[in-house]
Amino acid sequence: MAELLDPQTVEKELSDLAGWAREGDTLTRTWQLKGFSGALQVANVVGYVANRLNHHPDIAIHDYNRVTVTTTTHDSGGLTANDVRLASAVNAALTVAE
Numbered sequence: 001m002a003e004l005l006d007p008q009t010v011e012k013e014l015s016d017l018a019g020w021a022r023e024g025d026t027l028t029r030t031w032q033l034k035g036f037s038g039a040l041q042v043a044n045v046v047g048y049v050a051n052r053l054n055h056h057p058d059i060a061i062h063d064y065n066r067v068t069v070t071t072t073t074h075d076s077g078g079l080t081a082n083d084v085r086l087a088s089a090v091n092a093a094l095t096v097a098e
């Protein structure tokens, strides 16, 4: 089971995770796209990355053109390196997709 990250470590990791923020025991980021199709595309990229990493966030498509991704490590009951890895990989994948 992945070890929980202390708050200082989370803040340090967030400095390298553009667009992400801590909310309680989660990391979260919202993208606003041109429309629903763009939001669907982003959700699919996130889903692909999540399956490759075997670490699955909540993915919400809302307000027709927004996607909010929220990750926490259920097995550990909070934030772990797995969440940081997912956020970093999602940022990398979406940079390519932009």
Ligand SMILES: C[C@H](O)[C@H](O)[C@H]1CNC2=NC(N)=NC(=O)C2=N1
Binding pocket: 054, 055, 056, 057, 071, 072, 073, 074, 075, 076
């Ligand atoms: C056995 C367990 O389901 C797997 O290790 C993975 C699957 N995806 C997961 N995703 C998330 N967000 N947290 C987990 O603890 C987790 N565990």
